[in-house]
Amino acid sequence: MNRIVYSTPAKDVIAQLRQNKGYYLTNTARDLSQSDFKNRILLHTDLLAAPSRDKAGYFSLEITGGASIHVDMLRKQVDPFTKLKLLRKKMPYTMFQTLCRGVNLFGYRPYPQNVIRFTVQQFAKYVDIWRTFDFLNHIPNMYAVLEEVALAGKINEPCICFSTGEEHTNSFYVCKAKEILSVTGKDIILCIKNHGGLGTPKRIGDLVASLKDAIPDIPIHYHGHNTDGNDVGRITEAVKNGAAIIDAADSSFTGFYGPPPALSVIQTLKELGYDAVGIDEEAIIETSEAIRDERRHYAQFESQIKGFQPTVQIHKLPGGAMGSSLEQASKGGFLEKMPDILHKELPRVQKELGNFWSVTPGSQILWTTAVSNVLGDERYGNPSGDLKNLLLG
Numbered sequence: 001m002n003r004i005v006y007s008t009p010a011k012d013v014i015a016q017l018r019q020n021k022g023y024y025l026t027n028t029a030r031d032l033s034q035s036d037f038k039n040r041i042l043l044h045t046d047l048l049a050a051p052s053r054d055k056a057g058y059f060s061l062e063i064t065g066g067a068s069i070h071v072d073m074l075r076k077q078v079d080p081f082t083k084l085k086l087l088r089k090k091m092p093y094t095m096f097q098t099l100c101r102g103v104n105l106f107g108y109r110p111y112p113q114n115v116i117r118f119t120v121q122q123f124a125k126y127v128d129i130w131r132t133f134d135f136l137n138h139i140p141n142m143y144a145v146l147e148e149v150a151l152a153g154k155i156n157e158p159c160i161c162f163s164t165g166e167e168h169t170n171s172f173y174v175c176k177a178k179e180i181l182s183v184t185g186k187d188i189i190l191c192i193k194n195h196g197g198l199g200t201p202k203r204i205g206d207l208v209a210s211l212k213d214a215i216p217d218i219p220i221h222y223h224g225h226n227t228d229g230n231d232v233g234r235i236t237e238a239v240k241n242g243a244a245i246i247d248a249a250d251s252s253f254t255g256f257y258g259p260p261p262a263l264s265v266i267q268t269l270k271e272l273g274y275d276a277v278g279i280d281e282e283a284i285i286e287t288s289e290a291i292r293d294e295r296r297h298y299a300q301f302e303s304q305i306k307g308f309q310p311t312v313q314i315h316k317l318p319g320g321a322m323g324s325s326l327e328q329a330s331k332g333g334f335l336e337k338m339p340d341i342l343h344k345e346l347p348r349v350q351k352e353l354g355n356f357w358s359v360t361p362g363s364q365i366l367w368t369t370a371v372s373n374v375l376g377d378e379r380y381g382n383p384s385g386d387l388k389n390l391l392l393g
Contacts, residue, residue, distance in 0.1 A: 004095070022274055029061060036257055036258045039075075040076075046087060047087065057280050064123070117148050132149075159191040162204075167355065186217055192207060195223075195357075198312065200230075201237040219245065225257060226258065226308070227319050228308055231260045236272065249262060256306065263285065302323075369384065
């Protein structure tokens with residue numbers, strides 16, 4: 001099976017994924033930047049990496065979306081459309097991917113329908129694959145984005161947000177997947193968004209197997225984080241149970257809270273008899289060598305707490321929120337309180353608020369509530385406006 005390249009019609013992409021004999025690999029450079037470098041990786045660095053990334057044969061490059069849009073504009077003074085135009089010139093073969101927060105778009109609060117639709121229309125001129133989620137797994141919150149992506153002829157990749165808890169069962173996620181399909185039809189990719197790097201490899205394998213049993217014609221994309229150091233294990237089980245696409249990143253920039261290194265994933269799966277479709281391993285190595293010396297310029301933006309965090313299975317704070325939360329704690333002078341916030345208060349708050357999914361903007365609501373409870377005079381004594389609005393529906 002050959003590599004899928006930019007400008008391939010959406011239906012042909014889905015058809016090829018359905019015939020998939022190996023697995024495809026997405027380079028989640030955007031998520032890596034957000035999780036381990038607080039979104040500070042510059043366009044200059046991405047342009048240096050672009051030629052070898054294009055040669056590497058990735059299914060897609062996630063290079064925009066999430067918090068990167070507002071950080072590009074406010075901190076880096078970069079036009080997000082100019083960024084995509086410049087990268088496309090250096091990457092003629094690779095599909096570009098974005099992460100969209102549904103009704104929250106690339107922000108933290110709901111936007112009006114006309115703003116959502118116009119924004120998607122403009123970004124769809126440059127973005128091929130739309131990974132869209134809602135932090136409450138409330139499918140209607142994704143309708144407008146899903147409709148506009150389909151109208152633009154691009155690829156919809158709606159997500160089911162994964163977490164652990166008694167209520168987060170395989171049957172729950174299968175029902176959510178079927179609810180998505182009732183809206184989109186079958187010509188989509190379904191993403192398991194494991195934003196916190198939660199669960200064991202077996203748990204993820206079981207979920208993929210359940211989804212493949214229930215909806216066998218739908219290609220599944222597993223997205224995870226390596227916060228606990230175990231995402232290669234989860235990826236392995238996902239592929240063994242039928243996932244068509246998985247995520248990884250350039251090894252010279254991988255850290256603790258983002259995706260694992262691509263070559264490690266490829267080598268692990270190869271020994272088990274699973275080949276990465278269209279991948280050029282030498283180009284993957286070449287990419288890391290091309291940008292290795294750039295990392296020192298971002299040292300000030302790396303995490304204030306080094307090392308993997310197996311305790312993420314307790315506090316569930318996602319990779320994308322770890323870096324920004326630690327930065328806030330450092331600037332706010334309460335870094336020493338982080339163990340109490342993460343390991344005691346945050347799990348308690350999650351349980352009390354209904355164990356919803358700790359992903360943007362839910363993760364920010366949980367985080368700010370836990371911080372306020374630890375630093376304030378009384379628990380829930382100073383609730384944020386977002387928490388009040390969430391509780392009010």
